[in-house]
Amino acid sequence: MMVPAMGAAAAGRAASARTSAARRAWARYRANPLAVVGLVWVLVFFLLGIIGPWVAPHGYAQTNYLMANHPPTWAYPMGTDSLGHDMFSEILFSIRFALEIAIFASLAAFAVGTVLGLWAGLQGGWVDASLMRIVDFFFAFPAYFLDLILVTKFGRGMGPIIFALAVTGWAGYARLIRGLVLGMRDGEMVEAARALGASPLHVAARYLFPNVVSNMLIALAFGIPGDLTVQAALSVVGMGLNPPLPSFGNMIAAAGGNILGYPWLLYWPAGIFAVTLLSFLFVADGLQEALNPKGGY
Amino acid sequence: MGVFRYILKRLVSILGTISAVLALSFILMHYAPGSFFSSANLASAMGTLRMENAHLYASYMQMFRDRYGLNLPLWRQVLEYVWHSLSFNFGNSFENPSVPIMEQLRTAFPISAGLALGSIVLALMVGFPLGVVAALRRNTWVDSVLTTLSMAGQALPSFVLAVILVLVFGVWMPGLVPVNGWGTPANVVLPIVCLAAGNVGVVTRYMRGSLIESLRQDYIRTAEAKGVPYRSVVWRHAVRNSLTALVTVIGPSFAFTVVSTVWVENIFSIPGLGTLLSGAFVDDDIPLAITSVFLLCLMVMGMNLLVDLSYALMNPRVRLE
Numbered sequence: 001m002m003v004p005a006m007g008a009a010a011a012g013r014a015a016s017a018r019t020s021a022a023r024r025a026w027a028r029y030r031a032n033p034l035a036v037v038g039l040v041w042v043l044v045f046f047l048l049g050i051i052g053p054w055v056a057p058h059g060y061a062q063t064n065y066l067m068a069n070h071p072p073t074w075a076y077p078m079g080t081d082s083l084g085h086d087m088f089s090e091i092l093f094s095i096r097f098a099l100e101i102a103i104f105a106s107l108a109a110f111a112v113g114t115v116l117g118l119w120a121g122l123q124g125g126w127v128d129a130s131l132m133r134i135v136d137f138f139f140a141f142p143a144y145f146l147d148l149i150l151v152t153k154f155g156r157g158m159g160p161i162i163f164a165l166a167v168t169g170w171a172g173y174a175r176l177i178r179g180l181v182l183g184m185r186d187g188e189m190v191e192a193a194r195a196l197g198a199s200p201l202h203v204a205a206r207y208l209f210p211n212v213v214s215n216m217l218i219a220l221a222f223g224i225p226g227d228l229t230v231q232a233a234l235s236v237v238g239m240g241l242n243p244p245l246p247s248f249g250n251m252i253a254a255a256g257g258n259i260l261g262y263p264w265l266l267y268w269p270a271g272i273f274a275v276t277l278l279s280f281l282f283v284a285d286g287l288q289e290a291l292n293p294k295g296g297y
Numbered sequence: 298m299g300v301f302r303y304i305l306k307r308l309v310s311i312l313g314t315i316s317a318v319l320a321l322s323f324i325l326m327h328y329a330p331g332s333f334f335s336s337a338n339l340a341s342a343m344g345t346l347r348m349e350n351a352h353l354y355a356s357y358m359q360m361f362r363d364r365y366g367l368n369l370p371l372w373r374q375v376l377e378y379v380w381h382s383l384s385f386n387f388g389n390s391f392e393n394p395s396v397p398i399m400e401q402l403r404t405a406f407p408i409s410a411g412l413a414l415g416s417i418v419l420a421l422m423v424g425f426p427l428g429v430v431a432a433l434r435r436n437t438w439v440d441s442v443l444t445t446l447s448m449a450g451q452a453l454p455s456f457v458l459a460v461i462l463v464l465v466f467g468v469w470m471p472g473l474v475p476v477n478g479w480g481t482p483a484n485v486v487l488p489i490v491c492l493a494a495g496n497v498g499v500v501t502r503y504m505r506g507s508l509i510e511s512l513r514q515d516y517i518r519t520a521e522a523k524g525v526p527y528r529s530v531v532w533r534h535a536v537r538n539s540l541t542a543l544v545t546v547i548g549p550s551f552a553f554t555v556v557s558t559v560w561v562e563n564i565f566s567i568p569g570l571g572t573l574l575s576g577a578f579v580d581d582d583i584p585l586a587i588t589s590v591f592l593l594c595l596m597v598m599g600m601n602l603l604v605d606l607s608y609a610l611m612n613p614r615v616r617l618e
Contacts, residue, residue, distance in 0.1 A: 137314060140310075141315075141598065144559075149326065152325070153326065238579040252460055256463060260467055260468065263464060
């Protein structure tokens with residue numbers, strides 16, 4: 001009778017320790033005004049991404065040649081582009097597509113990187129050595145070029161771009177988690193768990209992962225805006241998401257070419273994109289300070 | 298004695314990585330839609346020939362296949378391609394077959410390399426004093442403004458900054474500096490500012506953090522206790538200690554700077570490697586595309602090697618391995 005009761009009490013203590021740690025992190029986060037402002041905009045951005053396709057007044061491929069390159073009016077609150085697309089609707093759909101690409105690519109890279117990094121760190125030996133060789137390869141040259149080549153090969157749709165970003169993204173997560181695991185692998189916690197008969201999988205899932213998850217979250221918070229940037233940057237050289245699918249990169253690149261005649265085409269896309277990237281950075285920075293107050297980069 | 302062995306080891310690893318990049322791109326591009334025969338000039342010429350004289354067309358095609366080794370198995374094509382590229386023989390491009398790629402690169406490469414290196418120098422010159430100021434005035438409004446600005450510089454990719462600058466100097470205040478083209482010294486201003494902005498942020502944030510850290514050290518207190526004037530405590534003891542690691546901070550961002558030149562060149566219509574690269578990818582001009590990727594990667598890896606070497610040179614505690 002005693003043992004389960006103690007176990008429950010210990011579990012309760014552990015849970016309350018965890019919630020109070022989270023509460024303290026949240027208090028630290030709230031103390032940073034830029035992080036709070038950033039979080040508000042990021043949430044608005046996500047909300048727009050979810051409801052955007054329903055509230056958009058026009059379809060993203062719907063053109064009106066009679067109103068091409070028109071300054072803002074009541075019907076087209078942000079003006080129209082050279083094909084007569086409603087810029088307001090284009091932006092709402094872009095938010096949706098940009099978020100879909102960035103989130104799926106980041107999560108895929110995160111999942112692959114986490115599993116491989118945990119495996120390499122725990123296993124050591126030739127697994128570690130060969131995995132880290134591959135990681136070094138991805139770090140040795142700019143990933144953007146590999147993205148370009150992959151997109152050329154597989155096409156410029158949503159799927160191929162997500163795939164390309166995931167292929168070049170996982171190495172960073174793998175290296176990070178492998179380093180963290182190496183630091184803990186021979187520590188007392190893992191030794192104690194092993195002594196009690198825990199399997200390597202159990203050690204990884206129950207002891208190592210919870211201890212690295214805050215660092216991984218910070219990395220993910222930096223990774224999502226990174227993917228937003230790269231995906232827009234593909235459009236700058238003309239290899240981004242295939243029109244008529246709208247994207248911030250295409251809008252910014254197109255507006256950059258037409259800027260002397262129709263500057264209003266740039267204000268909203270560039271403005272929203274810039275504010276979004278800044279907000280994501282403020283959030284990531286705030287998370288870093290809140291979850292990892294001792295240091296970091 | 299280790300330096301030469303170290304350099305040799307690094308060169309070998311650069312060679313291995315770059316060969317892998319070349320082989321991978323060649324294989325991926327081999328299965329991509331574009332090919333030698335789909336280039337605009339050749340396709341129209343051969344199309345006409347095919348209509349007029351099918352026999353001659355077939356023998357021409359055979360000649361092309363023999364000449365360019367298109368009949369060989371893929372692995373032989375890859376090996377030959379990597380070998381020729383490593384000896385800087387890039388062949389001719391699809392879209393511009395009469396000019397060897399080397400000729401096209403001869404003017405483009407120095408432009409891109411100059412922009413990238415120049416922007417790094419500019420970023421160091423601007424970011425270093427800003428970081429020192431932010432550290433000495435830490436937790437004041439000067440510090441928060443500088444810190445926020447440097448975060449903005451890091452968050453905004455250069456292509457967003459570039460179009461914003463085009464808007465400011467092309468639409469709102471036209472005539473101050475050119476927003477397009479290349480050739481005069483004034484053309485350099487906006488591109489290099491765009492490229493430097495991110496690194497200014499990096500340098501400022503690093504210098505601020507490192508200097509605050511240094512000023513807390515015991516040897517600073519010793520210097521102050523000895524009666525060293527505050528100015529020389531800061532400049533001769535604290536700043537100097539932060540300087541060596543500055544190189545390693547700039548190292549990783551060099552790769553990003555090189556990628557940024559590609560974007561900035563496209564937006565400001567600068568005839569550098571980046572413009573060549575984007576044109577090549579859009580036109581499915583595979584040899585030119587792979588070659589420009591190859592050169593940009595080589596630039597990044599060479600720079601990283603230089604950074605590591607100079608770091609070891611400045612900081613004797615660092616062991617090369």
